[in-house]
Amino acid sequence: PDPDKAEFHLTAQQSTKEFLKGKETETLGYNGDYLGPVIKARKGEEVSVKVKNKLDEATTVHWHGLEVNGKQDGGPHSGIQSGESWNPKFTIDQPAATLWYHPHLLHKTGEQVYMGLAGLFYIEDEISESLDIPKEYGVNDIPLVIQDKQLFENGTYEYDLTMHDIMMGLQGNVVLVNGAIQPYLEVPKGKVRLRLLNGSNAKTYDFQLSDGESFQQIASDGGFLEKPVEMSGLTMSAAERAEIIVDFSDYETGDIVELSHQDYDLMKFVVTDQESKEYTIPEKLTDIPEIDTDTAVRTREFVMSGMGRSVSINGKQMDMDRVDEEVKLGDTEIWEVSNDGSGMMGGMPHPFHVHGVQFRIIDRGGDPPPPNERGWKDTVNVYPGEMVRLIATFDHSGLFMYHCHILEHEDSGMMGQYEVD
Ligand code: C2O
Numbered sequence: 001p002d003p004d005k006a007e008f009h010l011t012a013q014q015s016t017k018e019f020l021k022g023k024e025t026e027t028l029g030y031n032g033d034y035l036g037p038v039i040k041a042r043k044g045e046e047v048s049v050k051v052k053n054k055l056d057e058a059t060t061v062h063w064h065g066l067e068v069n070g071k072q073d074g075g076p077h078s079g080i081q082s083g084e085s086w087n088p089k090f091t092i093d094q095p096a097a098t099l100w101y102h103p104h105l106l107h108k109t110g111e112q113v114y115m116g117l118a119g120l121f122y123i124e125d126e127i128s129e130s131l132d133i134p135k136e137y138g139v140n141d142i143p144l145v146i147q148d149k150q151l152f153e154n155g156t157y158e159y160d161l162t163m164h165d166i167m168m169g170l171q172g173n174v175v176l177v178n179g180a181i182q183p184y185l186e187v188p189k190g191k192v193r194l195r196l197l198n199g200s201n202a203k204t205y206d207f208q209l210s211d212g213e214s215f216q217q218i219a220s221d222g223g224f225l226e227k228p229v230e231m232s233g234l235t236m237s238a239a240e241r242a243e244i245i246v247d248f249s250d251y252e253t254g255d256i257v258e259l260s261h262q263d264y265d266l267m268k269f270v271v272t273d274q275e276s277k278e279y280t281i282p283e284k285l286t287d288i289p290e291i292d293t294d295t296a297v298r299t300r301e302f303v304m305s306g307m308g309r310s311v312s313i314n315g316k317q318m319d320m321d322r323v324d325e326e327v328k329l330g331d332t333e334i335w336e337v338s339n340d341g342s343g344m345m346g347g348m349p350h351p352f353h354v355h356g357v358q359f360r361i362i363d364r365g366g367d368p369p370p371p372n373e374r375g376w377k378d379t380v381n382v383y384p385g386e387m388v389r390l391i392a393t394f395d396h397s398g399l400f401m402y403h404c405h406i407l408e409h410e411d412s413g414m415m416g417q418y419e420v421d
């Protein structure tokens with residue numbers, strides 16, 4: 001096989017899963033599982049993905065965070081009918097990052113993701129491979145896909161929205177980590193890297209460790225931060241990713257630390273006596289050149305408003321036949337994204353996601369972004385009444401989406417299209 005080429009296979013199909021012991025429920029997933037395999041590609045590699053749709057309805061596969069042309073992006077125009085296949089090919093042209101993939105069919109994204117169609121997409125490069133950080137997959141480099149579910153007592157679930165879900169986005173009664181309820185993981189006495197994806201339809205998490213210890217965030221949505229950021233808590237809205245390093249070196253064998261969201265324990269880490277290599281997380285992880293705001297050729301405004309079925313961006317709801325914004329290939333632009341706070345009780349935060357690019361946050365409500373938001377991002381939570389300014393260079397052509405990543409809002413039409421040409 002050609003070392004610069006990689007081929008992956010994804011089959012969207014029905015499967016079953018026991019979320020509660022002895023109680024099986026029907027789910028969807030890729031390749032026979034709930035969720036899908038971790039796709040690992042390398043910068044510069046030519047990737048071919050053979051996607052097969054064995055569902056009884058259409059689907060798409062969108063590469064969330066990947067910088068590819070519109071035709072390969074897997075948005076709502078790339079529908080794969082039941083029984084059909086899709087074979088996008090693209091070259092990885094961006095730094096090491098933890099990205100993900102999920103369906104993006106118009107009005108159906110929430111349901112298909114909720115039923116189990118999602119997976120991680122790692123990019124590695126010379127930097128990720130040479131940094132002195134944990135990188136043994138499954139040993140000290142651990143994927144954690146966090147999703148909430150509304151489980152019935154018999155352990156089954158379905159996508160059946162209440163009025164409240166339509167308003168606020170679906171909120172579950174349990175939180176799954178990689179498809180399991182409160183799992184535990186044995187960890188070596190050393191540094192462990194957690195690659196977190198908030199793969200929930202709507203929920204925002206405030207992650208922390210149960211003993212209040214701090215950790216270091218080393219990467220945001222689109223790759224490494226310039227330097228590790230010491231944190232004692234991490235807020236992640238739907239679709240955001242973060243890589244954090246937790247240091248278990250000073251624990252005793254048998255100690256248990258929980259990863260929690262507020263008072264809810266998501267999972268347990270059980271410290272073992274397994275030896276670990278010593279990692280000295282470098283002071284500097286990578287270089288992220290500033291995008292000079294003077295190079296921006298225009299500023300566009302995006303106003304998110306409304307609630308429930310009447311959510312909108314710039315007063316409009318998604319129309320597949322309407323291109324909302326036209327961007328010139330190669331241009332750098334500033335996008336002013338705001339949340340007008342309309343809706344019940346002063347509105348709610350909307351995580352704004354842009355396809356086809358990784359952007360930088362210039363400011364949040366006029367203030368510089370917090371240190372962990374100073375790297376590459378593709379999704380940013382915008383709070384009621386807030387305006388966030390983004391800057392990006394549009395280097396890929398085609399038709400792309402921008403939308404709220406609360407999937408019930410997206411499915412209700414809180415999405416628009418831009419074309420790069
Ligand atoms: Cu994660 Cu438009 O999607």
Ligand code: CU
Pocket residue numbers: 349350351404405406409410414
């Ligand atoms: Cu929203």
